[in-house]
Amino acid sequence: MLVVGAGPVGLCTAMFLAHWGVSSVVIDKRDPTTAPPRAATSMRTLELFRSVGLWDSIDRNAWKTSAPMAGVFKDSAFGEAQRVAGLPRRHTERLATCSPVGPGIGMTQSEVQQIALEQLSTTNAVRFGAELLDLDMDETTVRARIVDSATGEPEEIVADYLIAADGANSRVRGLLGITVPDRVVVARMNTAFFRADLGDIMDKWGTTACFVRNERVYATLFSKNGADQWSSHIMDYAGKPDELTDLSHDKTVELLHAVIGDDRIDIDLHAVNAWEAALGVASKLRQGRVFLVGDAAHVQSSAGGLGMNTGIQDGHNLAWKIAAVLAGNAAPPLLDTYEPERMAAVEASLALSRRMHEGYLNRVDPDQLYDAIAADYLRGMLFYSYQPDSPNEVMRDEIRPGRRFPHHWVKPDLSTLDLIGSRWTVLTGAGGASWLAAADELEMDVQAFEVPDVISPDDAVLVRPDGFVGWRADGASPAALSGAIRRLLGHASR
Secondary structure, eight states: OEEEOOSHHHHHHHHHHHHTTOOOEEEESSOGGGSOOOOBOOHHHHHHHHHTTOHHHHHHHOEEOOOTTOEEEESSTTSOEEEEEOSOHHHHHHHHHSOSSOTTEEOBHHHHHHHHHHHHTTTSEEEETEEEEEEEEOSSOEEEEEEETTTOOEEEEEESOEEEOOOTTOHHHHHHTOOOTTOEEEEEEEEEEEEOOOTTHHHHHTSSEEEEEOSSEEEEEEESSSSSEEEEEEEEETTOOSSOOOOOHHHHHHHHHHHHTOTTSOOEEEEEEEEEEEEEEOSOSEETTEEEOGGGTEEOOSTTSOHHHHHHHHHHHHHHHHHHHHTTSSOGGGGGGHHHHHHHHHHHHHHHHHHHHHHHHTTOOHHHHHHHHHHHHHIIIIIOOSSTTSOOOSSSOOOOTTSBOOOOEEETTEEHHHHHTTSOEEEEOTTOHHHHHHHHTSSSOOEEEEOTTTSOTTOEEEEOTTSBEEEEOTTOOGGGHHHHHHHHTTOOOO
């Protein structure tokens, strides 16, 4: 496998491939691990890490965050609070009970990349300073021509498949002639990353996110480590030009002081970037033996905080499928499911960003805005469906094909999601011995459990390695299990 792009999406995709037994080479013309921590994890991303046995790594690297989407609105970080807003209580309570992870912890992309690199250190090659020049493919392989950025030495890599995780300006996507026809720019801004000691300011806010608007600046202030590392999206300021414009060091510090509300604060500015917040989806996510993931497949602004997470989930969806095909357990048509499934998830994620930007532009009251986008957030983050025509309720657990199997505590510290982990799983109710026997007789490795408090007596559910329900018995006999898993793996019916 060749993965182009060593940002959080590319590294996590390679990590998931390695978990399912597929080695890969990851290349990037730069070293993205030195970039500032722009993005943060969602609950679903942490669930994926937990599912592949990385809960201890999360425990070591995660830090305490506020509830998702919670923020304080002020005229400066040290000023008086004008409004504290967040998701409605019933949605916040739903988040507190719908996952074994819980909503109170998080990591930035820096910790995500660090964990992925640790997992890849012994089994895969990660090569910084290796740039893709060109590629071609036939029915069985992809040939990529790369160059070492330091020496100029050319090289050819031959792989079964290529995964493009090389960002919004993807070279792979360009080489294939794939466009992003609906791309629209929704904002132009500058984002600053810096260190500053703001004392116990987050305790006073009651959150880790602050939105500031005054006569000098309109910006955000987000904690990146629960202590002294910060980012600020500088969205508007007096005299801001319409075109994308870089900010000088001194101008950035001046604006950050306006955000903080105290010119005496010492600011250690790490970086400031000018960028366009855009929304759009590639015209296709696959061409032959090449797949697009992350920003190469879809671009979205930081509004809602799901961009990196949606990309990591792209890689997770694709990795188990490629692994199954390469192992001979699945037929190649299984890979055809990647695009429609992830398109459905991407649309759910982009819907959140679109509605949030509309709210920001129209200066919608924060409480009204969060009321309006609450279901969009839950759906885009965790409760999207791979069968978009089916009902997609976010406030109650539903066990139906195309949906993530819901979390229930089987016993203290053991969730249904922990039972499933990253393997094909049959879950049955009381009196399900015949289903357990049918799972044991399958030609491939499938684990099976009785969960009588979750599944009705004599019913059964087949869950895929990514935790999504693939099939539900709905009155069928255990003899139907073999045919169901064959169909899900892309094999023709016997």
